[in-house]
Amino acid sequence: xxxxxxxxxxxxxxxxxxxxxxxxxxxxxxxxxxxxxxxxxxxxxxxxxxxxxxxxxx
Amino acid sequence: xxxxxxxxxxxxxxxxxxxxxxxxxxxxxxxxxxxxxxxxxxxxxxxxxxxxxxxxxxxxxxxxxxxxxxxxxxxxxxxxxxxxxxxxxxxxxxxxxxxxxxxxxxxxxxxxxxxxxxxxxxxxxxxxxxxxxxxxxxxxxxxxxxxxxxxxxxxxxxxxxxxxxxxxxxxxxxx
Numbered sequence: 001x002x003x004x005x006x007x008x009x010x011x012x013x014x015x016x017x018x019x020x021x022x023x024x025x026x027x028x029x030x031x032x033x034x035x036x037x038x039x040x041x042x043x044x045x046x047x048x049x050x051x052x053x054x055x056x057x058x
Numbered sequence: 059x060x061x062x063x064x065x066x067x068x069x070x071x072x073x074x075x076x077x078x079x080x081x082x083x084x085x086x087x088x089x090x091x092x093x094x095x096x097x098x099x100x101x102x103x104x105x106x107x108x109x110x111x112x113x114x115x116x117x118x119x120x121x122x123x124x125x126x127x128x129x130x131x132x133x134x135x136x137x138x139x140x141x142x143x144x145x146x147x148x149x150x151x152x153x154x155x156x157x158x159x160x161x162x163x164x165x166x167x168x169x170x171x172x173x174x175x176x177x178x179x180x181x182x183x184x185x186x187x188x189x190x191x192x193x194x195x196x197x198x199x200x201x202x203x204x205x206x207x208x209x210x211x212x213x214x215x216x217x218x219x220x221x222x223x224x225x226x227x228x229x230x231x232x233x
Binding site for chain 2: 023026027029030031033034037041042044045048049051052055056
Protein backbone atom coordinates (compact mmCIF):
# COMPACT_ATOMS: atom_id res chain seq x y z
CA UNK A 1 0.00 0.00 0.00
CA UNK A 2 1.37 3.40 -0.89
CA UNK A 3 2.58 5.49 1.98
CA UNK A 4 0.49 8.46 0.83
CA UNK A 5 -2.74 6.43 1.10
CA UNK A 6 -1.83 5.65 4.69
CA UNK A 7 -1.17 9.32 5.34
CA UNK A 8 -4.49 10.28 3.70
CA UNK A 9 -6.30 7.74 5.85
CA UNK A 10 -4.53 8.96 8.97
CA UNK A 11 -5.36 12.58 8.19
CA UNK A 12 -9.00 11.75 7.45
CA UNK A 13 -9.26 9.79 10.69
CA UNK A 14 -7.81 12.66 12.71
CA UNK A 15 -10.16 15.15 11.02
CA UNK A 16 -13.20 13.00 11.80
CA UNK A 17 -12.01 12.53 15.39
CA UNK A 18 -11.51 16.28 15.82
CA UNK A 19 -14.95 17.14 14.42
CA UNK A 20 -16.59 14.43 16.55
CA UNK A 21 -14.90 15.75 19.70
CA UNK A 22 -15.99 19.35 19.04
CA UNK A 23 -19.51 18.20 18.21
CA UNK A 24 -19.68 16.22 21.47
CA UNK A 25 -18.50 19.30 23.40
CA UNK A 26 -21.24 21.51 21.97
CA UNK A 27 -24.11 19.05 21.63
CA UNK A 28 -24.82 19.33 25.37
CA UNK A 29 -25.67 23.00 24.86
CA UNK A 30 -28.23 22.36 22.10
CA UNK A 31 -31.94 22.63 22.77
CA UNK A 32 -34.18 19.62 22.07
CA UNK A 33 -35.32 21.20 18.80
CA UNK A 34 -31.70 21.85 17.85
CA UNK A 35 -30.79 18.21 18.48
CA UNK A 36 -33.78 17.02 16.45
CA UNK A 37 -32.88 19.36 13.59
CA UNK A 38 -29.23 18.24 13.64
CA UNK A 39 -30.32 14.58 13.66
CA UNK A 40 -32.65 15.06 10.67
CA UNK A 41 -30.01 16.98 8.74
CA UNK A 42 -27.44 14.26 9.48
CA UNK A 43 -29.80 11.61 8.12
CA UNK A 44 -30.42 13.81 5.07
CA UNK A 45 -26.67 14.35 4.61
CA UNK A 46 -25.90 10.63 4.48
CA UNK A 47 -28.96 9.95 2.29
CA UNK A 48 -28.03 12.53 -0.29
CA UNK A 49 -24.37 11.48 -0.24
CA UNK A 50 -25.43 7.88 -0.80
CA UNK A 51 -27.67 8.94 -3.69
CA UNK A 52 -24.83 10.98 -5.18
CA UNK A 53 -22.38 8.06 -5.08
CA UNK A 54 -25.05 5.74 -6.46
CA UNK A 55 -25.56 8.03 -9.45
CA UNK A 56 -21.80 8.34 -9.84
CA UNK A 57 -21.65 4.61 -10.29
CA UNK A 58 -19.50 3.89 -7.19
CA UNK B 59 -28.60 13.86 -21.91
CA UNK B 60 -25.23 13.20 -20.25
CA UNK B 61 -25.24 16.82 -19.12
CA UNK B 62 -28.73 16.45 -17.62
CA UNK B 63 -27.72 13.27 -15.75
CA UNK B 64 -24.53 14.92 -14.49
CA UNK B 65 -26.46 17.97 -13.30
CA UNK B 66 -29.01 15.80 -11.53
CA UNK B 67 -26.19 13.87 -9.86
CA UNK B 68 -24.61 17.07 -8.55
CA UNK B 69 -27.97 18.21 -7.13
CA UNK B 70 -27.66 15.46 -4.51
CA UNK B 71 -24.12 16.58 -3.70
CA UNK B 72 -25.32 20.18 -3.27
CA UNK B 73 -28.17 18.99 -1.05
CA UNK B 74 -25.68 17.02 1.08
CA UNK B 75 -23.47 20.11 1.41
CA UNK B 76 -26.56 22.17 2.33
CA UNK B 77 -27.43 19.63 5.07
CA UNK B 78 -23.86 19.85 6.40
CA UNK B 79 -24.00 23.66 6.46
CA UNK B 80 -27.38 23.45 8.22
CA UNK B 81 -25.84 21.27 10.93
CA UNK B 82 -23.00 23.77 11.37
CA UNK B 83 -25.48 26.67 11.65
CA UNK B 84 -27.51 24.77 14.27
CA UNK B 85 -24.36 24.16 16.34
CA UNK B 86 -23.32 27.82 16.04
CA UNK B 87 -26.67 29.54 16.71
CA UNK B 88 -28.24 27.01 19.07
CA UNK B 89 -25.14 25.59 20.75
CA UNK B 90 -22.79 28.55 20.98
CA UNK B 91 -24.92 31.69 20.84
CA UNK B 92 -26.73 32.44 24.11
CA UNK B 93 -25.91 33.29 27.70
CA UNK B 94 -23.73 31.06 29.87
CA UNK B 95 -24.01 31.42 33.63
CA UNK B 96 -21.73 29.36 35.85
CA UNK B 97 -21.36 29.33 39.61
CA UNK B 98 -18.01 28.49 41.19
CA UNK B 99 -18.11 27.55 44.87
CA UNK B 100 -14.86 27.29 46.82
CA UNK B 101 -14.86 26.14 50.42
CA UNK B 102 -11.11 26.70 50.74
CA UNK B 103 -10.23 23.07 50.04
CA UNK B 104 -11.67 22.38 46.59
CA UNK B 105 -13.63 24.43 44.07
CA UNK B 106 -16.85 23.17 42.53
CA UNK B 107 -18.41 24.61 39.38
CA UNK B 108 -22.04 24.36 38.27
CA UNK B 109 -22.56 25.16 34.60
CA UNK B 110 -25.76 26.77 33.41
CA UNK B 111 -26.42 23.84 31.06
CA UNK B 112 -27.06 21.78 34.20
CA UNK B 113 -29.27 24.45 35.78
CA UNK B 114 -31.35 24.91 32.64
CA UNK B 115 -32.00 21.19 32.14
CA UNK B 116 -35.63 21.14 33.22
CA UNK B 117 -36.06 17.47 32.34
CA UNK B 118 -33.41 16.35 34.82
CA UNK B 119 -33.12 19.12 37.41
CA UNK B 120 -30.03 18.66 39.47
CA UNK B 121 -29.59 18.76 43.21
CA UNK B 122 -26.58 20.81 44.08
CA UNK B 123 -24.91 20.97 47.44
CA UNK B 124 -21.73 22.10 49.05
CA UNK B 125 -20.11 20.95 52.28
CA UNK B 126 -18.11 23.19 54.56
CA UNK B 127 -16.59 23.17 58.01
CA UNK B 128 -17.46 25.51 60.85
CA UNK B 129 -14.37 27.66 60.36
CA UNK B 130 -14.45 28.00 56.58
CA UNK B 131 -14.57 31.17 54.52
CA UNK B 132 -16.38 30.25 51.34
CA UNK B 133 -16.13 32.20 48.14
CA UNK B 134 -18.82 32.17 45.44
CA UNK B 135 -18.33 33.56 41.95
CA UNK B 136 -21.18 33.93 39.47
CA UNK B 137 -19.73 34.23 35.95
CA UNK B 138 -21.62 35.41 32.89
CA UNK B 139 -20.59 34.90 29.27
CA UNK B 140 -22.95 36.83 27.02
CA UNK B 141 -22.58 35.21 23.59
CA UNK B 142 -25.29 37.30 21.96
CA UNK B 143 -25.48 40.27 19.67
CA UNK B 144 -27.43 42.21 22.33
CA UNK B 145 -26.36 43.23 25.83
CA UNK B 146 -27.41 41.41 29.01
CA UNK B 147 -28.52 43.08 32.22
CA UNK B 148 -30.45 41.35 35.03
CA UNK B 149 -30.75 42.00 38.76
CA UNK B 150 -29.12 39.36 40.95
CA UNK B 151 -30.39 38.69 44.46
CA UNK B 152 -28.57 36.13 46.61
CA UNK B 153 -29.79 35.19 50.07
CA UNK B 154 -29.77 32.36 52.59
CA UNK B 155 -32.98 30.58 53.52
CA UNK B 156 -32.93 28.04 56.31
CA UNK B 157 -35.37 25.17 56.76
CA UNK B 158 -37.59 27.37 58.94
CA UNK B 159 -37.95 29.90 56.11
CA UNK B 160 -35.81 32.64 57.68
CA UNK B 161 -33.92 34.66 55.07
CA UNK B 162 -30.61 36.51 55.26
CA UNK B 163 -29.51 38.73 52.39
CA UNK B 164 -26.03 38.23 50.92
CA UNK B 165 -25.91 40.17 47.65
CA UNK B 166 -28.14 42.45 45.61
CA UNK B 167 -26.50 43.78 42.47
CA UNK B 168 -26.97 43.93 38.71
CA UNK B 169 -25.16 41.48 36.46
CA UNK B 170 -24.57 43.08 33.09
CA UNK B 171 -22.38 42.53 30.05
CA UNK B 172 -22.25 43.94 26.55
CA UNK B 173 -22.60 41.95 23.34
CA UNK B 174 -20.13 39.02 23.43
CA UNK B 175 -18.86 40.32 26.76
CA UNK B 176 -18.39 38.71 30.17
CA UNK B 177 -18.96 39.72 33.76
CA UNK B 178 -18.58 38.34 37.31
CA UNK B 179 -20.13 38.80 40.73
CA UNK B 180 -18.54 37.46 43.91
CA UNK B 181 -19.60 37.08 47.49
CA UNK B 182 -18.23 35.36 50.59
CA UNK B 183 -19.84 33.40 53.39
CA UNK B 184 -18.09 32.88 56.72
CA UNK B 185 -19.66 29.71 58.06
CA UNK B 186 -19.07 30.64 61.68
CA UNK B 187 -21.50 33.56 61.19
CA UNK B 188 -24.31 31.17 60.28
CA UNK B 189 -24.49 29.51 63.69
CA UNK B 190 -26.65 30.88 66.49
CA UNK B 191 -24.86 31.16 69.82
CA UNK B 192 -26.43 28.07 71.38
CA UNK B 193 -26.08 25.74 68.39
CA UNK B 194 -24.80 22.31 69.48
CA UNK B 195 -21.23 21.51 68.44
CA UNK B 196 -22.10 18.06 67.16
CA UNK B 197 -25.09 19.08 65.03
CA UNK B 198 -24.74 19.76 61.32
CA UNK B 199 -26.28 22.98 60.03
CA UNK B 200 -28.19 22.87 56.77
CA UNK B 201 -29.22 25.97 54.89
CA UNK B 202 -30.06 26.95 51.33
CA UNK B 203 -28.32 29.53 49.16
CA UNK B 204 -30.96 31.01 46.83
CA UNK B 205 -29.85 32.88 43.73
CA UNK B 206 -32.41 34.90 41.78
CA UNK B 207 -31.09 36.04 38.41
CA UNK B 208 -33.91 37.92 36.69
CA UNK B 209 -36.82 35.48 36.60
CA UNK B 210 -34.61 32.41 37.21
CA UNK B 211 -34.13 31.00 40.71
CA UNK B 212 -31.43 28.47 41.56
CA UNK B 213 -30.77 26.74 44.88
CA UNK B 214 -27.64 25.25 46.38
CA UNK B 215 -27.90 23.38 49.68
CA UNK B 216 -25.12 24.13 52.13
CA UNK B 217 -24.08 21.62 54.78
CA UNK B 218 -21.86 22.94 57.55
CA UNK B 219 -20.42 20.44 59.98
CA UNK B 220 -17.92 20.23 62.79
CA UNK B 221 -15.04 18.01 61.55
CA UNK B 222 -14.25 16.96 65.11
CA UNK B 223 -17.50 15.00 65.17
CA UNK B 224 -16.80 13.30 61.83
CA UNK B 225 -13.14 12.40 61.98
CA UNK B 226 -12.73 9.68 64.63
CA UNK B 227 -10.07 10.17 67.25
CA UNK B 228 -7.12 7.80 66.78
CA UNK B 229 -7.17 4.87 69.19
CA UNK B 230 -4.09 4.78 71.41
CA UNK B 231 -3.01 1.25 72.25
CA UNK B 232 -1.13 1.14 75.52
CA UNK B 233 1.45 -1.61 75.82
